[in-house]
Amino acid sequence: MPNAYISGTGFYVPPRVVTNDDLREQYGIDTTHEWIVERTGIEERRFADEGVGTAELAQYASEQAIEAAGIAKDDIGMIILASLSPDYCFPGSGVMLGQRLGLCDGDGAKFVPALDVRNQCSGFLYSLGTATSMVKSGQYKHVLVVGSETHSAALDLSTRGRTVSALFGDGAGACIVSATDEDRGVRSWYLGSDGRYAETLCQKVWDIKQRPFIPGDADGVGQVQPEMMWAKMEGRKVFKNAVIRMTESLMRVFSEQGIVRDDVDLFLFHQANLRINQYLADQIGIPPEKLVNNIMRYGNTTAATIPILMAEAERSGKLKPGMKVAMAAFGSGFTWGSAIIDW
Ligand code: ACO
Numbered sequence: 001m002p003n004a005y006i007s008g009t010g011f012y013v014p015p016r017v018v019t020n021d022d023l024r025e026q027y028g029i030d031t032t033h034e035w036i037v038e039r040t041g042i043e044e045r046r047f048a049d050e051g052v053g054t055a056e057l058a059q060y061a062s063e064q065a066i067e068a069a070g071i072a073k074d075d076i077g078m079i080i081l082a083s084l085s086p087d088y089c090f091p092g093s094g095v096m097l098g099q100r101l102g103l104c105d106g107d108g109a110k111f112v113p114a115l116d117v118r119n120q121c122s123g124f125l126y127s128l129g130t131a132t133s134m135v136k137s138g139q140y141k142h143v144l145v146v147g148s149e150t151h152s153a154a155l156d157l158s159t160r161g162r163t164v165s166a167l168f169g170d171g172a173g174a175c176i177v178s179a180t181d182e183d184r185g186v187r188s189w190y191l192g193s194d195g196r197y198a199e200t201l202c203q204k205v206w207d208i209k210q211r212p213f214i215p216g217d218a219d220g221v222g223q224v225q226p227e228m229m230w231a232k233m234e235g236r237k238v239f240k241n242a243v244i245r246m247t248e249s250l251m252r253v254f255s256e257q258g259i260v261r262d263d264v265d266l267f268l269f270h271q272a273n274l275r276i277n278q279y280l281a282d283q284i285g286i287p288p289e290k291l292v293n294n295i296m297r298y299g300n301t302t303a304a305t306i307p308i309l310m311a312e313a314e315r316s317g318k319l320k321p322g323m324k325v326a327m328a329a330f331g332s333g334f335t336w337g338s339a340i341i342d343w
Contacts, residue, residue: 004135005185006341007071007142007178009311010064012057013171013298014048023157023166030159036166041274045169045299047152053087054172055096058148061172061307062101065144069176073101076176077140079114080131082123082147082303084203084332085154092116097146120201121270121331122191123147123303124173125339128327129189131177141179147303148172154203156230164231167273169299173307188253189339192245201238201332203231242276242330247283249338250328257340259324261285264340266319270329271295271305280328292318302331319343 018026020033020043036042048057058081066073081094094114103110119126124147131143151168155161177186205228206213214222246269254260267286269277274295281291292313301308306327313319323343330336 002179003185004132008065008069008176010061011173011308011311012060013046019044027157048170055093057172058146059100061174065174080127082117122329122335125337132186143177146174171301173304184342187340188256190252191337193335197334201233245336246328264326265323
């Protein structure tokens with residue numbers, strides 16, 4: 001059975017920087033830089049311009065990952081795209097990514113499967129686990145895994161929505177999971193979920209149990225009330241569960257691998273809130289040089305946080321071949337996951 005390793009990484013964030021002061025000055029949100037930094041660590045985030053969507057952000061990140069892996073687009077056997085902000089209700093953005101990458105063009109068109117993953121902040125780890133299994137089973141040699149989000153279009157950028165809208169940003173991160181006979185790659189992964197908390201952090205937009213699913217007027221024009229339209233979150237409950245589940249799932253992969261904290265060279269955590277990651281680092285006893293964060297610059301990009309962090313860490317030289325890497329994420333669902341990778 002081959003091993004599955006990450007052969008290339010890439011990331012893309014839109015060029016428009018939105019600072020905490022911009023939230024107040026441009027969007028009229030009653031907030032301050034100090035409030036946001038003190039509670040979340042976020043200093044700025046990126047917002048995509050109107051007309052740019054999740055498949056497009058995913059395309060730019062994927063092109064980098066493909067190049068870094070030294071493969072051709074045609075070598076991709078499968079696409080897995082994680083997002084809570086897909087371009088449309090359906091179809092998923094994965095098929096659009098395949099088309100954007102040119103996989104459906106010309107005589108040599110290669111109509112690879114495209115799987116969309118709906119596991120929010122844990123979406124990348126759910127996708128990585130799936131890709132690893134696909135590669136180890138021998139089904140595919142190279143799987144493109146992407147986390148991509150265009151949050152800015154669906155944030156309540158007003159004082160009413162400030163608790164949620166101050167947290168999120170747009171961006172995409174990608175990697176290629178490839179087969180190898182070398183003794184390296186994804187060693188363990190673990191995933192979990194607890195649907196009792198499905199409504200603790202959610203953005204409903206519609207309720208399919210209603211007829212019609214979005215109430216409309218006589219002309220069929222849908223009306224979505226603010227409580228359905230925008231994400232809602234019980235922040236403290238999320239915080240409490242995040243630190244418990246991320247710690248638990250890390251311990252799980254540690255024990256599966258027979259390793260301890262000090263065996264890990266680099267920790268790549270989901271970027272939901274700097275305070276969550278600092279709390280985890282204190283609890284587990286992770287020295288600052290082994291933990292990288294970039295939430296200060298990008299906010300929470302949900303499924304894209306870990307692959308962006310991974311690509312940045314590789315480019316800055318913090319993530320090097322031979323390192324043992326631990327990943328953990330937690331998010332809406334609740335869902336969570338962890339992984340150990342020998343880079
Ligand atoms: N600027 C200024 N004031 C604000 C803002 C803001 N951006 N947001 C909320 N407030 C106000 C509230 O309106 C409230 O005012 P009130 O007392 O007059 O009613 C006050 O600040 C306190 O609000 P809380 O929601 O209780 O603030 P809390 O201290 O819990 O901090 C936060 C909110 C930062 C979201 C915190 O709960 C948290 O970090 N939770 C973790 C959740 C998280 O990180 N989610 C990310 C997405 S999920 C994921 O990726 C795992």
